[in-house]
Amino acid sequence: MAGSIAITIEQGIARLVLSNPDRRNAISSAMWQALSSFAAEAKGRQDIRAAILRGEGEKAFSGGADISDFDAARSDASGAQSYDDFVEAACAAVESLSCPTIALIRGACVGAGAALAASCDLRIASDDAFFAIPAARLGLGYDPRGMNRLLRAFGSQGTRQLFFTADRIGAQRAYEMGAIDQLTTTAEADDAAEKLARRIAENAPITLKAAKLGIRAAESGAQAVLAEARKATAQANASADYREGRLAFAEKRAPRFSGN
Incomplete structure (x- = not known):
């Protein structure tokens, strides 16, 4: 099956590269599974402080989603539901x-690729990037769980525009919508993502975990997530x-966080 995800971890930063260049990095079933497997494995690791997800090339x-999967995996309503679950x-x-x-994000960020980008906490895009959701041109129903x-990324009106027109939204317009946190040139995009990841990786990972859970709880209203957030905050x-952070502040030096 076409496509793979190259994963490297160095100095606290995980780098995941969607690699299916003959299909514009379309995401195959094997690639979806690789993402789930990485997330499951990363949960127990203290050495991953930030992650960058990108496509191969520019x-x-x-x-x-890799449409070549659809004949086998999404050929009827039952198959479509199973694929959407995946x-x-x-x-x-x-x-x-x-x-x-x-x-x-550089170049095309389309369909399930846009959903995956929206699954990330932050988005950096080069000025040649564009977003599109072509579901209405394919006649397929979009899983409401993904809405x-x-x-969260494109807002109510931006999401309507993406779905109802199936037209592209360029990087500048997406930035104005708040879907993109930082807009760069193509030449500067890699460096911008690396700088942001390194800045994040310098901070206390336990605090970052608690903050992510707190944000998710506020957005979803889910009591189970709120309970997780409260537990993480107490930890x-x-x-x-926390002791190291206080000491480093008093000693006027950079903190050395261990994740404990």
Whole structure:
């Protein structure tokens, strides 16, 4: 099956590269599974402080779900539901990572690729990037569970525009909508993502985990997530990192956080 995800971890930063260049980095079933597997494994790791998700090359973050999977996996209503469950599980797994995630977007960010980018906490895009949701041109129903992440990124009106017109939204317009946190040139995009990831990785990971859970709880209103957020906040307040942060502040030096 076409496509893979290259994963490297160095100096606290995980880098995930969607690699299916012959199909504009379309995401195959194997790639969705790789994302879920990485998220499951990363939950227990203290050495991952931030993650960058990007597409191979400069032409596309992702052209969407690999349509070559559809004849086998999405040929009828039952298959479509199973496939949607698979995609939703992968996007939810990315959202559930305890470390902050950054989508680095260049070129096309389409369909399920846009959903995956919206699953990340922050988005950096080059000025040649564009977003589109072509579901209405394919006649397929879009899983309503995925709407929340697009609404968070593009807002109500932006999401309507994406779905109702199936037209492209350029990087500048997406930036004005708040879907993109930082807009760069193509040449500057890699460096911008690396700088942001390094800045995040310097901070206390327990605090970042608690903050992510707190944000998710506020957005979703889910009591289970709120309980997790309260637990994570209490752990941060009782952590060695909190003691280190106070000491470093008093000694006027950079803190050295261990994740404990």
